[in-house]
Amino acid sequence: MVLNYCLVIKSKGKNLKEKIMKRLVFNFRNGAIAKNFKKLALVSMLVFVFENCLVFNVNAQRHRGGEGRHGEPSWHYSNMPVRGAYFRDVPHGSVRFYHRGHDFYFREGLFYRPYHAGFQVVAPPFGLRVGILPRACLNFYIGRIPYYYYCGTYYIKREGQYEVVAPPVGAVIESLPQGYETVYVDGQTFYTLDGVQYKPILKDGEMWYEVIKSPAR
Numbered sequence: 001m002v003l004n005y006c007l008v009i010k011s012k013g014k015n016l017k018e019k020i021m022k023r024l025v026f027n028f029r030n031g032a033i034a035k036n037f038k039k040l041a042l043v044s045m046l047v048f049v050f051e052n053c054l055v056f057n058v059n060a061q062r063h064r065g066g067e068g069r070h071g072e073p074s075w076h077y078s079n080m081p082v083r084g085a086y087f088r089d090v091p092h093g094s095v096r097f098y099h100r101g102h103d104f105y106f107r108e109g110l111f112y113r114p115y116h117a118g119f120q121v122v123a124p125p126f127g128l129r130v131g132i133l134p135r136a137c138l139n140f141y142i143g144r145i146p147y148y149y150y151c152g153t154y155y156i157k158r159e160g161q162y163e164v165v166a167p168p169v170g171a172v173i174e175s176l177p178q179g180y181e182t183v184y185v186d187g188q189t190f191y192t193l194d195g196v197q198y199k200p201i202l203k204d205g206e207m208w209y210e211v212i213k214s215p216a217r
Contacts, residue, residue: 074175074176074180076175077175077178080177082177082179084122085120085121086115086116087112087118087120090105091108093107094112097128099127099128104122104124104128106124106130109137109150111124130162130164132162133148133150133155138150142170151177152193154166168211169213170211173211174206176198179193180193180198196213196215198212199212
């Protein structure tokens with residue numbers, strides 16, 4: 001019964017919890033709760049189940065790309081442009097950088113570079129610095145050094161900014177951007193992107209990706 005009720009709650013959305021709580025307050029003011037404690041306990045339990053169903057559903061979507069695509073390396077960035085994608089204009093609000101004789105534009109974790117009459121999504125050069133990173137970036141440590149990762153690019157914090165650096169060998173990230181290549185060696189699967197090689201590994205029951213080769217660029 002609880003499981004069926006949980007499915008009903010999920011199907012009606014998050015506003016149902018607010019309706020339940022408002023109903024509880026109304027009943028309390030009219031003395032109904034005091035007369036029917038068992039009903040209160042049941043409703044409280046259903047609210048608890050509802051909250052846990054939402055948490056489980058969100059976590060499941062996060063690790064399955066929202067569409068049951070568990071195991072796809074690009075699940076987290078599946079809605080973002082691939083490396084090499086071409087645009088007539090850069091996104092509104094992009095920040096322009098001049099680095100080693102070239103212009104780059106940065107917006108929401110992606111880098112763009114002038115290409116023909118438009119702009120192309122590219123891997124940023126090492127040493128380029130930005131002032132802010134996307135909120136969804138992954139933070140991890142290699143030794144005592146904190147790294148930040150987002151959509152195929154790695155950063156360290158330096159002088160109040162975030163500098164693009166070579167992916168550290170041993171880094172484990174949850175997803176790769178689209179545009180990676182799949183390589184099979186002796187029955188094992190590997191992925192390459194921007195010259196970096198990744199090996200899929202299991203972490204907490206989920207598929208993550210470990211940097212095993214990191215050439216400079």
